[in-house]
Amino acid sequence: MAIPVTSTVLIAVVIALSTVAHLTESSSDNNRIFSPCADATVEKSDGFTLGIAIASRSAFFFNKSVQLSPCDRRLSLSSANSQLSVFRPKVDEISLLTVNSSSFSPDLYGGYMVAFAGRKYAARSLPAFVANNTYIVTSFTLVLEFQKGRLQNLYWKRDGCSSCTGKSNFVCLNNQDCAMRTSSCKTKNGNVDCSIGIQLAFSGTDKHASVFNSWYEVKNLRQYSLFGLYKNLKDSLTSQYNSFF
Numbered sequence: 217m218a219i220p221v222t223s224t225v226l227i228a229v230v231i232a233l234s235t236v237a238h239l240t241e242s243s244s245d246n247n248r249i250f251s252p253c254a255d256a257t258v259e260k261s262d263g264f265t266l267g268i269a270i271a272s273r274s275a276f277f278f279n280k281s282v283q284l285s286p287c288d289r290r291l292s293l294s295s296a297n298s299q300l301s302v303f304r305p306k307v308d309e310i311s312l313l314t315v316n317s318s319s320f321s322p323d324l325y326g327g328y329m330v331a332f333a334g335r336k337y338a339a340r341s342l343p344a345f346v347a348n349n350t351y352i353v354t355s356f357t358l359v360l361e362f363q364k365g366r367l368q369n370l371y372w373k374r375d376g377c378s379s380c381t382g383k384s385n386f387v388c389l390n391n392q393d394c395a396m397r398t399s400s401c402k403t404k405n406g407n408v409d410c411s412i413g414i415q416l417a418f419s420g421t422d423k424h425a426s427v428f429n430s431w432y433e434v435k436n437l438r439q440y441s442l443f444g445l446y447k448n449l450k451d452s453l454t455s456q457y458n459s460f461f
Contacts (some may be wrong), residue, residue: 219392230435233355244261244262245261245262245306246259246260246261246262247263247307250265250304250456251265252265252266252267252287252302252332252334253267253285253287253333253334253335254334254335255334255335255336255337255366255396256333256334256366256367257364257365257366257423258276258307258362258365258422259307259365259422259423259424259426260307260308260422260426260428261396262306262307263304263305263306263307264304264305264306264307264333264367265301265302265303265304265333266302266303266305266331266332266333266360266370267286267287267300267301267303267331268300268301268302268303268315268329268330268331268332268345268414269286269293269298269299269300269329269330269332270298270299270301270311270322270325270326270327270328270329271293271296271297271298271299271325271328271330271342272296272325272326272327272328273326273327273328275293275296275298275326276290276291276330276343277342278290278291283340283343284338284339284340285332285334285335285338285339285340286300286330286332287334287335287338288338288408295324296326297324297325298325298326299320299322299325301313301315303363305416307418307422307428308418308422308428308429309418309430310415310416310430310431311415311416312413312414312415312416313358313413313414313416314411314412315411315412316410316411320403321345321347321398321401321403321404322347322352323346323347323349323352323398323409327345327346327347328344328345328346329344329346329412330342330344331342331358331370331414332370333360333367334367334371337359337366337367337368339367339368339370340357340370341370341371341372342371342372343435344356344358344372345389345393346412347398348398349398350397350398351387351389351395351396351397351398352395352396352397352398352401352410352413353389353394353395354396354410354411354412354413355371355379355394355413355415356372356412356413356414356415357373357374357375357414357415357416357417358370358371358372358373358414358415358416358417359371359372359373359417359418359419359431360416360418360419361418361419361420362418362419362420362422362428363420363421364420364421364422364423364425365422365423365424366423368420373393374392374393376391376392377391377392377393377394379394385400396408396410398410417430417431418430418431419431444453
């Protein structure tokens with residue numbers, strides 16, 4: 217793996233849209249692959265491990281032309297200014313991935329993030345802008361696309377700034393991302409928790425050809441924020457601003 221165990225690992229949290237009954241089913245997790253840099257074939261109710269790497273955009277490209285997985289040693293992210301979070305959400309469950317940024321400023325580590333999992337198939341998302349010294353984006357939606365239980369693709373879904381239209385505390389970047397001023401973050405002596413939140417959903421089929429439904433559920437919930445649904449579990453921007461989804 218390009219990012220070794222000795223690299224700084226951010227505090228990562230997975231909050232699932234579950235009931236207590238769902239939580240008692242963790243014993244049904246039959247996926248014994250726990251590294252984001254190993255291949256797994258999954259079914260519904262399994263856990264699935266993925267990584268989020270944060271670095272400069274150019275750090276994700278080999279010879280400045282070919283984007284590789286952060287697991288690829290040719291990227292040498294371990295010697296670059298990078299950060300890593302590892303998550304294990306439950307397959308086909310809507311989840312909110314959060315990175316505690318109380319002492320972390322993504323703009324200081326290049327300001328772009330890539331989601332990734334697997335080695336042979338080496339699925340990875342395109343680099344997504346997170347922050348620079350002027351603006352920061354804290355809310356994302358990530359879809360994991362599977363075919364017969366094998367991850368094929370990860371891609372970011374954007375709402376074209378519909379969630380922040382008319383809200384003076386936000387600006388629309390490139391007609392696709394709602395952003396705030398980086399100076400408003402607590403890490404910059406502001407008063408806003410700028411922790412990164414990623415709404416996660418699954419599409420495609422598991423190893424038994426059962427169809428994943430969570431992405432369709434997310435599409436129906438796009439007007440709501442998972443931050444809002446979990447406002448009693450995690451302080452977030454919605455406690456300081458209006459819900460921005």
